Structure formats: C-alpha cells, structure tokens
Amino acid sequence: MINKIPILKALKNDRWVRPFIKQYKKTLILAIFLGILTFICGGGLMFCAGYLISKAATKPENILLIYVPIVLTRAFGIARPAVRYIERLVSHNWVLKMTSKFRQKLYDSLEKDATTFTSKYQLGDVLGLLSDDVSHIQNLYLRTIFPMFVAYGLYAVIVIGLGALSPLMGLWMLLVYGLMIFAIPIWSVLVNGARQSYQKQVQDELYIDLTDNVMGVTDWILSGRSNEFLKLHVNSQKNLLVVNRAMKKFERLRDFLVQMLYLLIIVSLVIWGSIKFGGRSYDYTNWIAAFVLAVFPMVEAFAALPAAAQETNVYKDSLDRLNNLPKADNKKIKEINITAPYEISLIDVRYTYPKTEKEVLRGISLDIKPGEKLAILGRSGAGKSTLASLLRGDYSPTSGQVTLNGIETDQFGDQMAKYFSVINQKPYLFNTTIANNLRLGNEDANEEQLWDVLRRVGLDEMVQNLPKGLDTEVDEAGLRFSGGERHRLALARILLKDTPIVLLDEPTVGLDPVTEQAVIDTFMSQLKTKTLIWITHHLKGIDQMDQVVFIENGRINMQGSPQELWENEKRYRELKRADQGI
Incomplete structure (x- = not known):
C-alpha cells in the first residue's frame, strides 16, 4: 500500500528534496525539538492549569499543592509562546536556507538550457518551474515534512510518558494516535489524493478549453453553434463539481473520524484516570482534569496531518518536473583571452x-x-x-x-x-x-x-x-x-x-x-x-x-x-x- 503513495515514488530517486534535508539536518533536528517542546509546554500549561483549578476548588492539605502548580502554570505559560517564537525562527530559517540553495540549483539547471526553452518548454512550463514548483517544494517542507516529524516526535513522547505510568495505557495510545497520524493520512492520500489529481487535471483542461473557445467565440456564433458552446462548458463544469463534492464529502468524513478519535482519547483518559487515581479519595478528580486538559493543545499537532498528506499529490507533480530537469553543469569554464582583430x-x-x-x-x-x-x-x-x-x-x-x-x-x-x-x-x-x-x-x-x-x-x-x-x-x-x-x-x-x-x-x-x-x-x-x-x-x-x-x-x-x-x-x-x- 505504501508503494501506491505518489509522493513516496517521487522521493525514491529524488535529487531535489532529500539532499537539502540531509545538508541542513542539524537545523532540522533543532527545529523539530523546539516544535515538540512547544506542544509539551502547551500540554504542561493545560495540565498544571487543570490540576490547579480543580485543586483550588477543594481544601488543600498544604499550600504547596496550590503554590507549585501556580509557578508551573506561569513557567509553562511564558515558555510556550517563547519556545514557539524561537521554533518559528529556526524552522523558517531552515526552510529559507534550503529553498535559497534550491533556487540556486534550479537556476543553474535551467541556465544549461536557457536559450533552448522556446524549443523544449512552453512559457507556462518555465513560469511553473520558477514560481509554482518552488512554492510547492517550500510548502512540502513547511506544511508536510516539518509537521510530520514534529507529530512523530510528540507521538513518541506521549506513548513513552503514559507507558511509564501504565504500560497498557501506553499501548492504547500507541494504537489510537497511530491511527490518527498513520492510517488516516495514508487513507486520505490514497482516496482523496487521487481525486485531487483528477480535479487538477479537469481544471487545467477546462481552463484550456474555455480560453480557446472564448478566443474563438465569434466563430461559434457565426456558425450558429453558440448553444453547443455553452453546453460544452456547462458539462465540463458539472464534471468538476462532481469531483469537488466527492472531495468535500470525504474531508467531512475524515475530519469527523479524527474528532471521534480525540473523543475516544479523552474518554480513555477519564476512565484510566479514575482507575489509576481512584484510590485517593476525591483527589483523583484533580488528576483526571489535568490529563484530559493536557490533550487539547496536542490537537493542532495531529489534526492537520491528513490534509497535509493529501496535498503531497500536488507536490508530486512538481518533484517529477524538477527531477526531469538536466543536472547542473558545475564545471568551471576556463578563462579565454583573445585579442584583436576579431574574426x-x-x-x-x-x-x-x-x-x-x-x-x-x-x-x-x-x-x-x-x-x-x-x-x-x-x-x-x-x-x-x-x-x-x-x-x-x-x-x-x-x-x-x-x-x-x-x-x-x-x-x-x-x-x-x-x-x-x-x-x-x-x-x-x-x-x-x-x-x-x-x-x-x-x-x-x-x-x-x-x-x-x-x-x-x-x-x-x-x-x-x-x-x-x-x-x-x-x-x-x-x-x-x-x-x-x-x-x-x-x-x-x-x-x-x-x-x-x-x-x-x-x-x-x-x-x-x-x-x-x-x-x-x-x-x-x-x-x-x-x-x-x-x-x-x-x-x-x-x-x-x-x-x-x-x-x-x-x-x-x-x-x-x-x-x-x-x-x-x-x-x-x-x-x-x-x-x-x-
């Protein structure tokens, strides 16, 4: 099934994405660490706040039971935006460094055949390479690769953390979060990704047909075929609407399943917390509130993965075009000095x-x-x-x-x-x-x-x-x-x-x-x-x-x-x- 994912096929023999990830892997690792730390701080903030709110509603045995959560809440509250700001600086610096080198490599590759573009490429192809494809690769880094690595790292932290408290709960989180970050994104790529590719193909064909027909609309009218012209456009538009409806329907179903998985995680934590801390009188409610609230900041890390994975089908076309370009000729041309007369x-x-x-x-x-x-x-x-x-x-x-x-x-x-x-x-x-x-x-x-x-x-x-x-x-x-x-x-x-x-x-x-x-x-x-x-x-x-x-x-x-x-x-x-x- 993995071999059917288009982006993985494109990356198999890729020389445009993987080399830059390898070249800047240290910055990537730092950005991923900061990304994971951002969500940990967010989870820690909600964990401490949940415990503090529920604990403050009861008579604490010791003032430290209130003071320590207050300090931790402040610490996590300050750390979360600070770490996120640093993470954004590092991750965007990482992407901009890579894409600057990427552009340089692209221009070197295009320069080799610069004067033969008119015979090998249409103008739209060149503009697509210099604009859309560079933008797609940048989005591939920012909206897919980086969030995916952060989610994987956070997934490991959650499973290991809960597994240390309860191995059975750790295994359960391994399964449920695994469905969210592996199964649903792959399903989204295979089902809606194919529709997305078809949608792009239909849109391109519709645009070409409509442009050609509008440019020649006088001929349609003079030949008495204006109704036929309108029907041709309406039928093409209907096909596009059918694809769009199918995609939206699938996206609603996918988002509903993700929400149901989060509901399952919350219910699981409530039940687990009741069993784990239930022997501590009414104090167990503090821990249930803390663990349940800690889950909510994690939604941002996992919920966007299916849509990001689906978009890789668009990036796949860009990768294919780039990998079909000739390799840049980096050998230096020896200096030539000639003198007059010039013949x-x-x-x-x-x-x-x-x-x-x-x-x-x-x-x-x-x-x-x-x-x-x-x-x-x-x-x-x-x-x-x-x-x-x-x-x-x-x-x-x-x-x-x-x-x-x-x-x-x-x-x-x-x-x-x-x-x-x-x-x-x-x-x-x-x-x-x-x-x-x-x-x-x-x-x-x-x-x-x-x-x-x-x-x-x-x-x-x-x-x-x-x-x-x-x-x-x-x-x-x-x-x-x-x-x-x-x-x-x-x-x-x-x-x-x-x-x-x-x-x-x-x-x-x-x-x-x-x-x-x-x-x-x-x-x-x-x-x-x-x-x-x-x-x-x-x-x-x-x-x-x-x-x-x-x-x-x-x-x-x-x-x-x-x-x-x-x-x-x-x-x-x-x-x-x-x-x-x-």
Whole structure:
C-alpha cells in the first residue's frame, strides 16, 4: 500500500528534496525539538492549569499543592509562546536556507538550457518551474515534512510518558494516535489524493478549453453553434463539481473520524484516570482534569496531518518536473583571452532543434571580417535568429563549426559578453533610474561618461529636460519612453560596454518609418568602428552594409555586397523596389 503513495515514488530517486534535508539536518533536528517542546509546554500549561483549578476548588492539605502548580502554570505559560517564537525562527530559517540553495540549483539547471526553452518548454512550463514548483517544494517542507516529524516526535513522547505510568495505557495510545497520524493520512492520500489529481487535471483542461473557445467565440456564433458552446462548458463544469463534492464529502468524513478519535482519547483518559487515581479519595478528580486538559493543545499537532498528506499529490507533480530537469553543469569554464582583430567563421553549420527534430540551418558557411558590416535577411522561420544564437555561443551547432578567432563560440560561456553585445527587437529597460540602466554596460562609468554616450545617441537634451535628469525613473520595461528612445538608450548602454562585435536582432521592428531611419542612422554612425551583424526582414538602410546574406530554408540563397547584388541578382532588385514602394 505504501508503494501506491505518489509522493513516496517521487522521493525514491529524488535529487531535489532529500539532499537539502540531509545538508541542513542539524537545523532540522533543532527545529523539530523546539516544535515538540512547544506542544509539551502547551500540554504542561493545560495540565498544571487543570490540576490547579480543580485543586483550588477543594481544601488543600498544604499550600504547596496550590503554590507549585501556580509557578508551573506561569513557567509553562511564558515558555510556550517563547519556545514557539524561537521554533518559528529556526524552522523558517531552515526552510529559507534550503529553498535559497534550491533556487540556486534550479537556476543553474535551467541556465544549461536557457536559450533552448522556446524549443523544449512552453512559457507556462518555465513560469511553473520558477514560481509554482518552488512554492510547492517550500510548502512540502513547511506544511508536510516539518509537521510530520514534529507529530512523530510528540507521538513518541506521549506513548513513552503514559507507558511509564501504565504500560497498557501506553499501548492504547500507541494504537489510537497511530491511527490518527498513520492510517488516516495514508487513507486520505490514497482516496482523496487521487481525486485531487483528477480535479487538477479537469481544471487545467477546462481552463484550456474555455480560453480557446472564448478566443474563438465569434466563430461559434457565426456558425450558429453558440448553444453547443455553452453546453460544452456547462458539462465540463458539472464534471468538476462532481469531483469537488466527492472531495468535500470525504474531508467531512475524515475530519469527523479524527474528532471521534480525540473523543475516544479523552474518554480513555477519564476512565484510566479514575482507575489509576481512584484510590485517593476525591483527589483523583484533580488528576483526571489535568490529563484530559493536557490533550487539547496536542490537537493542532495531529489534526492537520491528513490534509497535509493529501496535498503531497500536488507536490508530486512538481518533484517529477524538477527531477526531469538536466543536472547542473558545475564545471568551471576556463578563462579565454583573445585579442584583436576579431574574426568570426562559420563552416558548414547545421542546426536541428532537439524537440521538433527540424533542421533549421543546412550547411551555412560564412566569414565575418573585423569591422565588417553584415546584414542577414530572410523571412520568418528562415533561421536568422537561430544563426544569431549560434554566433553568440548560446547554441551549439548540430554539426560544423562557429568560431571566434578560431575558438568555438559555445566554449566562451559568460565570457562572450566581453566581445559580443546585442540589441533585440524590444530592448529591456529596468524599473530604476536612467543612470542605473546605462551602467549595466559599465558599472564604473562616471556621470561624464553617461552624458557622453547620451550625446552620441542624441538623447542628452531629452534627459536634461527631465525633472531629475539621470536620476529619472524609467518605469517598468521602460514604458516612459518611446520605442525609438528605448533603442537609443540600449545603444548608449552598448557604447559604454564597448565590445568589438555588436549584433542587432531586428531592432527597428514596430517603429514608424521616420523613427526607424533615424535609429538606423544612429546605429551606423556610432558603431562604424565595430563589427556589426544586423538581422533584419527588410531592406531599409541595407546600402550602408559591406555584405548582405539572404537565408532561405536554412541555406544561403544570395550573398554579396549591396552593389554586387543589385547588379547581378534580379530577385534582389525586385525586393529592393518592393521595399521602397517603387
């Protein structure tokens, strides 16, 4: 039966939860001890209070019979919140330490395939890994593993403590509490856990169907099938409601059984107390009240275990996704130092995306000389962006070689940033000051250097007229500025970085013709000493390039200088005229 519990299967070959528990086991043991001590203090408080109240109602033989319980009640009353506070600090420190290392390991693992996410994962998968799955693992620690260990430790204390007073009562508590912390949680996982997994599946399918149908609701209406659309959603919703009702019904039954077990424990203590202390005249009522009241603070430790165990079915999916990630590559990349002139060479480069097995590039050979201006053109899906990723070293070619000064670009790793800068279609500006955004190119840049690059890209007057100048906040994603201004700020950042090679990945998409021409002119004038690789989909500004390459179906279809192509390629002339509207 244990082998049927999904979370245990997921943990069997786990490399994401167990290693961190082992690494921080000392802190975990301390947190568990403090957790058990918290409940012991709570039980001790109620035990002493129960004895004190019942004893004070009778004539005590000795003042110490009242004074000692008063002192103990005060001691336990102070100790319980103090110990609980310390326990919360230790347990959350334990969890935060583990999840910080967990996140680091996750990012290292994701970084290995960071640039291939679009081919291997959907955006929702990545967001799920970085958000939901990390949250689920944190909940697994806080809401399942830690409470479970505390309950087990408290269970041992109760059984041993009562067993020392009465072995038979100790065995009885072993059985009753065992049902509460083992049998009912396992039953909850097997029965309601399966329903919970099905519920999540139905909810996901309902969400997908509803989203797709709402996006295409016009088609449903125009085809006269609007009633069918409504029925489809209603039927799916009914299936979900059936599952929800079954889960709620089971939860009510489960909670009732837990309460009945607690009632059984209380009745058992009353009967046991009557037998154990009944020979001491009316004094036995003091002990019955003490033992019965001591049980109530323990409810919190045990009652939540079935629901926490049930939730592990949700955590199981997160564990499966995490364990299917590639192992992080922790080996250090050796330092690479190359000097000018910088030459890029592509030799019979082919690339196939792992998931689709579609060959995007089919034998590209190309040389990019130092200081050369190269334009790469082609329709969407022709392989331009893939080629750019190979040039930066983000991808490794399936076959062939992409080298920078004879060293394969995928060997540089993060060191490629010393030689290569990129401006994308939508340059990203962070929600901080203009100065901070510019200093991403050079952290040590002084104010004079910042104004110099702003002048070079034609933004110095605009920034001077802002209320706070360089300290003006750019707003999230740089929405304070127009598209052309964001491109110029991105260029200013690159000028501060001063890398020898700059790649422009369709930087003028979405700009109006006037702004586009102005941005292109700025790029060309300010990057004239750099090796410039410009990926574009149309021919505006192409005459300023040294070499033009057309890619079609993963192959070079046309190649040469703008003048050579105009003279020798009829198709180029047709494309040029069409682009100019002639």
